[in-house]
Amino acid sequence: MKTNSFTERLYDYLNNEEDARACSAISEDACKETPNNYFLILLSNTLTKLGDTLSNPKTVLTWVMSYVNAPVYLISFIVPIRESGSMLPQIVIASYVRTQERRKWIYVIGSVLQCLSIAAIGFVTLYTEGVTAGYTIILLLVLFSLSRGLCSIASKDVLGKTIPKKKRGKLKGYTVSVSGVLVLLAGLYIIYRSKSDANVTFYAVLLFFAASLWLFAALVYAFITEEKGATDGGKNAWKEAWQRMNIIKTDKHFRNFVIARSLLLCSALTAPYYVLLAQDNLGKESYLLGLFILANGLASIISAPIWGRMADTSSKKVMAIAASFAAILGIAMFFIIAFLPTIKSSFWLYPIAFFLLGIAHSGVRLGRKTYIVDMAEGNQRTDYVSVSNTLIGAILLLTGGISALVALISTxxxxxxxxxxxxYGAYRSYNLPNVESK
Structure with a gap:
C-alpha cells in the first residue's frame, strides 16, 4: 500500500527525517508502511490511554466503589489487581501469542474485552450496591486486567515489527502527550460537573464512554499493516512458560533490568497514597477527582515528548532520572506531612505534588518500555516482555499488599x-547497558 504523501511528510517532520528514511531493526517492506502504521498506533494508543484515565483505579474506580458503598477492604485491592492481573499470566499467554504470525489481532481481541469489562462495571454501578457491587466490580476488573495482558504482549511485538529503533520512544512520547490533552479536557469537565450534581449516573456514563474508547481503538489497530513473524515455540503453554522463566537465570542483562524495574514501582505505587493524603487533609469533595485527572494530564502534555526523545538516545538514563525525581518528591512529601502542619493543609500542595509525580511516572514508563523493546529482537522480545511482566506482577501484588497493611499505620x-x-532503582537503572546504540 502506498502511503499518503501528507502522512509521510508529517512522519518525517516529527522524526526529523530530512533525507532517506532510517529503518533500523525492521525489514525494508515494513519500512515502506511505517508512516501509516506510526499514526495508526498513535491514534489507537491515545484512545486506550484516555480510556485508562477515565477508569483509573487510583481515582475514578475508587470514587465509583465509594458511591456504591463497596467495603473498604475491596477498594484497597483494586489497584494491585488491575496492575498485577495483567502481568502475572503473561508468561502463559505469551506461549499462545508466539503461535500467531500476525499479532495485531491479539491486541484487537484484548481491546474489545477491555471495552466489555468497563461497560459492565458501568452497569454494576447503576444497578447494584454494597458487597454485591464490590465483588462484581473486582471480578470484572480481573477480566479487564487479563485482557490488558493480551494487549501488552501483542503491542510491543507489533511496535518492534513496524516502527524502527530510535523512533519508538518519540512515538510513545507523542501518544502520551496527545492523550494528555484529552485527559486535561476530561479533568476540566469533571471539575465543572462537580459544581452541580456529579452523582452515580454521571460516573456510570463516564465508564460507558471509557469503554467505547477501547472499541474504537480496536477498530483503528485492525488497519495496521503487519508482516508475518516467527512462530517457533508455544506448543505447550505451561511447559514453555516454565522453560522461558530460565532466562532470568541465564541472561544477566535481562535479570538486571527486571531488578531495576521492580525497584522503579515507587512511582506507580505511591500515587494512590497521594490521593489518600489529599482526602485526609482536604476532604472527599468530588472536585478533587477532576484536579488529580487535570494534574496527570498536564504532566503528560509537558513531559512525555521530552522523555520520549531522551529515551531514543538513552532509555536507561530516562529511567534513572525519572525514578530519582519520584523518590526525591516522595521523601519531600513525607517531611512536609510529618513536620509542616500548616503546609499539609494547603489546597495547592496535593495537585502540584500529583502533577510532579505524573511527570516522573511518565518518564519511568516511557524509559522502561522503550528499553525492553530495544534490547531484544523477534520472539526474544515476546519472552522478555512476558517473563518480566509476570515477575513484576507477582512483586507488585506482594508489595501492594504489604503497602496496604503499612498504610493502616502510616500513609x-x-x-x-x-x-x-x-x-536504589535509579542507581540500578543507570548501571544498565545502553541498548539504543546496539
Missing part, C-alpha cells in the same frame, strides 16, 4: 519507604 510512611527503594 506517609509508605511513601517514604517506597521512595527509598526508588533511589
Amino acid at each position: 506517609k510512611g509508605v511513601i517514604l519507604v517506597l521512595s527509598v527503594f526508588g533511589i
